[in-house]
Amino acid sequence: MPAPAERKGIEATKKMKGLMGGYFMELMGESASDKKVAWCTSVGPAELLIALGFNVYFPENHGAMLGATRMATDLIPLANARGFSPDICSYLTSDIGSYIKGESPFNKMNLPGPPKADVLVFNTNQCRDVQDWFQFYAREWDVPCIGVHTPRGIGDVDDIIIQGVARQIKALVEPLEQIAGQKLDYDKLKEVIGLSRECTELWKAILKTAANAPAPLTFFDATIQMGPAVVLRGTQGAIDYYKILLAELKQRIADGVAAVEGEKFRIYWEGMPIWGKLKPLSMQFMELSTAIVASTYCNSWIFDDLDPDKPFESMARAYSELFICRSDDRKEAYMETMIEKFKIDGVLYHDAKTCPNNSNNRYDMPQRLQAKTGKPFVVVNGDLNDLRLYSEEQTRTNIEAFIEQLAEG
Numbered sequence: 001m002p003a004p005a006e007r008k009g010i011e012a013t014k015k016m017k018g019l020m021g022g023y024f025m026e027l028m029g030e031s032a033s034d035k036k037v038a039w040c041t042s043v044g045p046a047e048l049l050i051a052l053g054f055n056v057y058f059p060e061n062h063g064a065m066l067g068a069t070r071m072a073t074d075l076i077p078l079a080n081a082r083g084f085s086p087d088i089c090s091y092l093t094s095d096i097g098s099y100i101k102g103e104s105p106f107n108k109m110n111l112p113g114p115p116k117a118d119v120l121v122f123n124t125n126q127c128r129d130v131q132d133w134f135q136f137y138a139r140e141w142d143v144p145c146i147g148v149h150t151p152r153g154i155g156d157v158d159d160i161i162i163q164g165v166a167r168q169i170k171a172l173v174e175p176l177e178q179i180a181g182q183k184l185d186y187d188k189l190k191e192v193i194g195l196s197r198e199c200t201e202l203w204k205a206i207l208k209t210a211a212n213a214p215a216p217l218t219f220f221d222a223t224i225q226m227g228p229a230v231v232l233r234g235t236q237g238a239i240d241y242y243k244i245l246l247a248e249l250k251q252r253i254a255d256g257v258a259a260v261e262g263e264k265f266r267i268y269w270e271g272m273p274i275w276g277k278l279k280p281l282s283m284q285f286m287e288l289s290t291a292i293v294a295s296t297y298c299n300s301w302i303f304d305d306l307d308p309d310k311p312f313e314s315m316a317r318a319y320s321e322l323f324i325c326r327s328d329d330r331k332e333a334y335m336e337t338m339i340e341k342f343k344i345d346g347v348l349y350h351d352a353k354t355c356p357n358n359s360n361n362r363y364d365m366p367q368r369l370q371a372k373t374g375k376p377f378v379v380v381n382g383d384l385n386d387l388r389l390y391s392e393e394q395t396r397t398n399i400e401a402f403i404e405q406l407a408e409g
């Protein structure tokens with residue numbers, strides 16, 4: 001009997017844990033800084049908040065931690081009892097459940113739990129749920145909740161959209177200055193945008209290493225490695241870390257080291273991760289000699305358009321070019337390019353029950369894309385955090401059958 005497959009650890013990860021730990025300490029630790037705290041959606045105007053001197057906290061990161069630690073499934077019903085439907089975003093319901101119960105994965109790090117916000121800043125480019133989520137806390141703590149309403153289903157990101165969104169971001173400056181107790185330093189904003197841009201370029205290069213066959217990292221590695229790109233973009237720490245990670249991955253390529261030993265098949269993951277099942281899924285794919293080499297999700301933190309010389313317009317463009325707020329035609333065109341670039345054999349769509357916004361299998365896209373590219377697909381029903389909506393057995397069987405189909409060519 002062959003030895004069970006083992007995931008190859010990435011050496012740099014230890015440094016990332018230190019970096020993320022430092023960030024959490026600064027926000028919540030005993031010696032937390034006395035900076036004001038702004039909550040921000042994961043693709044919200046973080047650069048503006050950093051430039052205004054806020055400590056920026058991203059609750060979606062907490063949502064993912066609640067999922068990965070499998071605490072979410074027990075906490076969601078508390079939010080449901082409060083009046084939040086079981087059908088809406090399970091980041092939202094697990095985070096609010098965690099607040100109601102006063103339990104958080106941060107407790108295991110000897111931290112008290114998410115920091116109270118002085119202001120909550122959203123961008124609805126990803127969904128409406130983020131606004132409702134933030135408004136819950138705004139009511140709880142009697143603090144302001146402000147944000148940007150980005151159009152969705154965008155075809156061309158044209159001047160009308162850019163100017164509209166840029167104006168909305170500019171309109172945040174004055175209320176944020178009042179809360180921060182300081183004026184916006186435009187040079188600082190440019191500097192932060194420059195750092196964010198550098199972080200994004202490194203993150204893109206890291207994900208691109210998986211275009212190599214065999215791939216030196218998979219989607220499962222990337223869901224962990226993306227932490228700094230989400231919560232520390234706009235800081236030097238993220239840049240320094242990603243330089244180390246990129247060097248390690250390039251070395252893996254030079255040494256012929258594969259993330260999945262004997263890689264035979266290459267898959268694209270479309271949709272949200274299933275946070276509570278990353279490990280068993282990664283093991284199953286490894287046993288099937290299959291590498292998930294690219295995903296829409298991890299690529300969502302690549303902001304090619306950030307430009308320090310055009311701070312507001314470039315933020316508006318970067319945050320409106322996002323896959324999730326584009327039209328199906330644009331999404332398909334993007335995926336076609338990715339399928340080619342990453343030498344994809346098949347596409348896995350995760351239909352996340354509580355996130356229709358990031359589930360792209362519902363309106364015939366898989367069939368259209370298969371007709372165009374000739375690449376087969378499989379749909380996995382599940383959820384990002386609510387494991388009551390996921391059948392491990394059924395998913396295992398579906399994935400096995402899909403890989404058999406690929407093997408039969």
Ligand code: SF4
Binds near residue numbers: 060127130357
């Ligand atoms: S995009 Fe989906 S997972 Fe993310 S906050 Fe919105 S509903 Fe939740």
